[in-house]
Amino acid sequence: xxxxxxxxxxxxxxxxxxxxxxxxxxxxxxxxxxxxxxxxxxxxxxxxxxxxxxxxxxxxxxxxxxxxxxxxxxxxxxxxxxxxxxxxxxxxxxxxxxxxxxxxxxxxxxxxxxxxxxxxxxxxxxxxxxxxxxxxxxxxxxxxxxxxxxxxxxxxxxxxxxxxxxx
Numbered sequence: 287x288x289x290x291x292x293x294x295x296x297x298x299x300x301x302x303x304x305x306x307x308x309x310x311x312x313x314x315x316x317x318x319x320x321x322x323x324x325x326x327x328x329x330x331x332x333x334x335x336x337x338x339x340x341x342x343x344x345x346x347x348x349x350x351x352x353x354x355x356x357x358x359x360x361x362x363x364x365x366x367x368x369x370x371x372x373x374x375x376x377x378x379x380x381x382x383x384x385x386x387x388x389x390x391x392x393x394x395x396x397x398x399x400x401x402x403x404x405x406x407x408x409x410x411x412x413x414x415x416x417x418x419x420x421x422x423x424x425x426x427x428x429x430x431x432x433x434x435x436x437x438x439x440x441x442x443x444x445x446x447x448x449x450x451x452x453x
Contacts, residue, residue, distance in 0.1 A: 287311045289444070291345035291352075291418045298350065312346065314355040314417055317447055321362055329452040333364040338446070339411035340367065341402065341425060342377035343418035356417055359443055363450045368409040378402050380428075382420030403428025407438070414440045 288294040288310065298310040320326040338360055346352045353374050360367045372378045381398035403425060406414045414429075416422045422442060429435045 287313055287316060289313045289419070289442075291343040291350070292420065295345040295349050312350075312352060312355075312417075314346075314352060314359065314443060317444070318355045318358050321359065326447065327452040328362045328447070328450045330363060330365070330450065332450050333446075335366055336364050336413060337366045337368055337409070337411040338364055338413040338415050339370055339406050339409040340373075340415045340417075340443075341370070341380065341406060341421055342374055343416070343421050344377070344379050346417055347377060348375055356415070356443055359447065360415055363446050368411050370405045370409055372405055378405060380421045380424035382418075382424045399424040399428045400431055403432060407432065407434065412438060413446070414438060415443050415446060416440060417443050 288297065289312075291312065294310060294312045297306070297308055301308065317326065321328060340356055340360055342348075342353065342356075346356075357367065370377070378401060379398060380402045406425065406428075414425050416425055419442075422440060425440045426435070429438055429440055
């Protein structure tokens with residue numbers, strides 16, 4: 287089980303070529319199964335009318351077609367999920383998958399993490415949900431760059447689930 291889309295992709299799609307054949311799950315698949323089976327009981331009233339937008343990680347979405355699970359989970363947490371204009375297979379990369387977080391910015395008018403953060407801010411959501419530790423870093427940096435870190439939360443879906451659990 288992985289919490290990182292990059293690791294999920296490597297174990298699922300690259301390791302078999304090297305003789306490593308594993309049953310690989312992304313944690314969102316696991317959480318969806320547990321919610322479906324009633325093992326995790328979500329209290330949607332804890333989030334009330336909080337508006338959430340979701341950033342699709344490249345290695346989860348485009349590389350492995352995992353789009354339904356995160357949206358299913360977020361819909362259970364709050365019925366107020368707003369999509370960014372660029373979403374699912376058309377989602378804009380945050381830049382981390384292209385190693386932008388590890389090097390100096392390239393020539394251009396704007397860094398990619400700023401562009402993606404602006405996409406999220408345009409939704410008016412007060413929470414940006416992510417499902418990748420690298421995306422989390424890039425979106426957090428974007429919120430800081432835009433001076434929005436005090437207004438907008440950037441939370442992993444697992445954090446949202448933990449906060450919404452019914453005891």
